[in-house]
Each structure stands twice: as C-alpha cells, then as structure tokens.
Amino acid sequence: MHSETSVFRICQEGYAAGLPVYAAVIGSGPVILKDAAGQTVRSVSFDVPETDPASGDAVTVLDLGVLEEGIYTLERGADRRRLSVKPAAWNAVTHALIKGLYYQRCGCGLLPEHAGVYAHPACHTAPAADWEDRSVRRRITGGWHDAGDYGKYIAPGAVAAAHLLYAWKLFPQGCSGDLNIPETGSGVPDILSEARYELEWILKMQRADGAFHHKLTKSHFAPFIMPENDTDPEYVMPVSGTATGSACACLALSARVWRGFDSGFAERMLRAAESAWSWLKAHPDNVPFRNPEGVRTGQYGDWSDLDERFWAACELYAATGEAEYLADAETLYGRGIHPDQFGWADVGGLGALCCLFDLGEEAGEVLYTKLREDLVRAAEGALALSSASGYGTSLPPQGYIWGSILPIMSHAMTMIAASLLTGREDMRDAALLQWDYALGLNALDISFVTGFGVRSVRNPHHRPSGADGVEDPVPGLISGGPNKNHTYPVTREKLGEDLPPARYFLDITPSADTNEIAIYWNSPAVFVSAYLRTLARPE
Numbered sequence: 001m002h003s004e005t006s007v008f009r010i011c012q013e014g015y016a017a018g019l020p021v022y023a024a025v026i027g028s029g030p031v032i033l034k035d036a037a038g039q040t041v042r043s044v045s046f047d048v049p050e051t052d053p054a055s056g057d058a059v060t061v062l063d064l065g066v067l068e069e070g071i072y073t074l075e076r077g078a079d080r081r082r083l084s085v086k087p088a089a090w091n092a093v094t095h096a097l098i099k100g101l102y103y104q105r106c107g108c109g110l111l112p113e114h115a116g117v118y119a120h121p122a123c124h125t126a127p128a129a130d131w132e133d134r135s136v137r138r139r140i141t142g143g144w145h146d147a148g149d150y151g152k153y154i155a156p157g158a159v160a161a162a163h164l165l166y167a168w169k170l171f172p173q174g175c176s177g178d179l180n181i182p183e184t185g186s187g188v189p190d191i192l193s194e195a196r197y198e199l200e201w202i203l204k205m206q207r208a209d210g211a212f213h214h215k216l217t218k219s220h221f222a223p224f225i226m227p228e229n230d231t232d233p234e235y236v237m238p239v240s241g242t243a244t245g246s247a248c249a250c251l252a253l254s255a256r257v258w259r260g261f262d263s264g265f266a267e268r269m270l271r272a273a274e275s276a277w278s279w280l281k282a283h284p285d286n287v288p289f290r291n292p293e294g295v296r297t298g299q300y301g302d303w304s305d306l307d308e309r310f311w312a313a314c315e316l317y318a319a320t321g322e323a324e325y326l327a328d329a330e331t332l333y334g335r336g337i338h339p340d341q342f343g344w345a346d347v348g349g350l351g352a353l354c355c356l357f358d359l360g361e362e363a364g365e366v367l368y369t370k371l372r373e374d375l376v377r378a379a380e381g382a383l384a385l386s387s388a389s390g391y392g393t394s395l396p397p398q399g400y401i402w403g404s405i406l407p408i409m410s411h412a413m414t415m416i417a418a419s420l421l422t423g424r425e426d427m428r429d430a431a432l433l434q435w436d437y438a439l440g441l442n443a444l445d446i447s448f449v450t451g452f453g454v455r456s457v458r459n460p461h462h463r464p465s466g467a468d469g470v471e472d473p474v475p476g477l478i479s480g481g482p483n484k485n486h487t488y489p490v491t492r493e494k495l496g497e498d499l500p501p502a503r504y505f506l507d508i509t510p511s512a513d514t515n516e517i518a519i520y521w522n523s524p525a526v527f528v529s530a531y532l533r534t535l536a537r538p539e
C-alpha cells in the first residue's frame, strides 16, 4: 500500500547534485527547508496560490535552488517530508527505463541471470500467417511487446528505437551504462544492443517490394497470462504508409549509428531503408491501415504519412548525402510538419533532431534556419504551459489524454532541443520539471515508474506484471498516467465526473485507460533523463 501523502510533492528518486531542486506545496504559509543537522537552509515565503485548474489544488512550485548533497526536510507546521540530493540520483532509474524494454523482449527466453524473478521461457515463436493469404506463413520472431499487450507494431517500435538512438547520439554519457542484458560486455553500449533487438525484428517485417507490414498481432488481445502461454495464432497484418515511412527513417538513422560498430548490419539497414523509400515514392498517396474485419488489437491508425516521409527523407539524406532526399525533405516540410512531435503518430520532431543536430546549417535555410525558429516557438508554447500549471506540468487541463505521459515527455524533448540550440536555462529547468513530474512531483504524489520512488505505481496494466505471481510489478516501466479524455465507463463510475483531469488515474490492473505501460512512453523518458544526467554534477 502507498504510505500516507503529505502537502509536499517531490521527486521521489531524489535530486541530482548540480541541478535546481523543485518541490511543490499545497496551500499557503512559509516553508522551511532544513538539513540533516536540523539547521535551516532555506525559508521560502510565497503568495497565496490560485487553484490549479488541472488538479484542483492550490499549489506552488518551490525553487529551492542548487543544494549540496545530503538529506533535507521540508517543513510547514507539523507536515514534514524528506528529500535527498545525491550525485548519482537518476542513474538507477535511467538504466531501469532502458532495461524495461529488455523485459518486453519477445521470442527469446528471459534468463534468471538477467531477469531475476521476472525470468520466463521464450514466447511467440511459432510461424505467423499472412492475414491476406493464410497459406503464407513466416517465422518472424523477436522485437518488443508493444505495451501491456503482446502485439508488435512497426511505427511505435521504430519511434521507440529512435528515441534511444537519439538519446545515445546526443547524450552518450547519460545512458551508456551496463544493463545486465545478454549483450552486456560485447563492446557495444547496452542501450544500442537493446535497440538492435527491435531493429532486427523491424527488418523481418519488410515485404519483398519494400513496404512494411503494419503489425504482427493476434486477432484479439490475450487474457492476463504469461507470454509463453499465449499460443493463439499470430498474423502478419497488411502493409501501411506510416509503417513503411517510420521503419525507413528509423533504419536509415540506425545505419548511421551502426557504421561504427557493425558495418554489415549498417549496410543491411540502409538497403532496407532505400527499398522502403522506393515503395513510398511509387505510392505517393498514403496507404492507411485499418484493422481488418475480425481484428481487435491496437490499430495505431494515422491518416497522414507526410511526417513519416519527412523524417525518412531527412535520415536518408544524413545517411547518403544524396541531394534528392534533401529536396524531398524541404518540400515535405513546406506541407506542414510539426517539429515538436515525438510520438508514434506524429514523428516530425525526430526529423527535426536529424536536421538540427546532425545536419546543422548544412540542412539549409528551410531545414535549419526556419525549422529552428519553428521549434523554438513550439518550445515557448511548452514552456508557457509549464509556467501556467500549478505543478509546472507542461500540459493544459484538457491535455490529460490516454497516455498523457507522452505529450509531457514530448514537450520536455522539445524544450531540451530548444535549450541546446539557444543555451536557455528556463527551457532546461522546465524540462527538469517534467522529469520531476514523472517521479512524483504531481497531484497524485505517485512516481509513474514502477519500482522507483516511495509511492510508485504498483498495478500497471501489463500482462506479465499481472500474471507472473511476483508481488512487485516488472521494474522500470512508465505508466501512461491520468486520462480524462477517452476513459472507460468503469473508470468514470469509480472516479466520477467532478475529479480534475490531473487526478484521473487508477492504480489498478484493468485500467488500461490510465495505467498501461508502453515502449514509446519509456523511450522519451530515457531521452529526457539521459540529457539531465549529462548536466548533473559528475558521478
């Protein structure tokens, strides 16, 4: 059970030495911060706060500044809450968020020496039938289970892998530690080996003509059983434009990364990306995916593939230097790409990272100068949302959608990019507040990362966590968090209509609408934490 909550909200995993310490306090009246010896370090007075519309709390974010390492106590009247500042504050949680993807591996046994009590035999190893031609059966094993279910989907997987790759490219010292996975000690950073597990599966999902199948799932979601017991037939579902575009982009990016580690693998990925691009050029109109009759697994429908094509053109230019890709990227950007979007449906932000941080000014007037302006403007919007929020969360009250952690982490990524481009510390600090949100600085006083924080999510909508007979959930998985947008009727029954959106959350296993986990929610959190760890005082 969760311990009793207090008026204070903190980053429950502690704070990093060298970075500002933020905490939130509900209500008014001065707050005192004492060190371990009981000496007052800060005395903070502030105006009586207005009610935060997203949470319904009268709450203030306290900027306690940079603090020396140690244990501190926040005090107001009789209410006290301990917090810690330590040199390697986010080391364990960052590595756990990456290793969370290892626990999602499909098609291989998780061994006790890597997975401990969460070990299980190999799952989903039978050949899968082609949905459109059942006489064709292919053995396509590997990849990560997408979320709380056992499906595997190309666009979400490509985006999650790309988050890891950009985290490593931009902030290698923040995410390169050992994870105790089978590849540890191979000479390749573990974060890249983990990404490769997904990339090898993505490669297998390509059709002979270059297109990518949208997903590999069963016709229905499995009950809450372990993956090795989920033996109903799997199907290779039809191809789509968005799957082909995102796989193309991710593989071209990966080809650049692996040139330094495994040139054969890099070459294989680049060839697959080029073949996907040829298919996209031959199919200029989006080929959307809709669940075929009789299929009820995740649809991941996306009615525009322009952003996937844009990202792919950027990555192919970066990988090959061929001018036609740059020209295509410019044209596509002009058709309305959002450079601040990092989710499975809208991937414009990943193309923006390629242009701004890999190509740089070489990308030219549109793809560097204008794109940079557009991104910084979007970051101003994300910063304004954070400033207007009682908890500093970069989300409007109506923004608490299914998987609200994604737009929050996505806004943090945008502000990080803007801070890197401009040197602005206000952007950095607002990104830090989003990380603090994930680890407990929120209305619910909950750390959304399983296994981390004194009040962390205990019952995520995640089949292995529900079925493995182990009391603690699989560690290092981030919950989607509050959602008052598309909620289940049963959630509405339990929580009522009056509860504010930032509190619309149930830490119970059936609540996929508020408490599911997903690979592409872990991955942007890895990007954010890798960045922050590079800023923290050296460990």
Ligand SMILES: [Zn+2]
Binding pocket: 105, 106, 107, 123, 124, 145, 150, 227
């Ligand atoms: Zn599996």
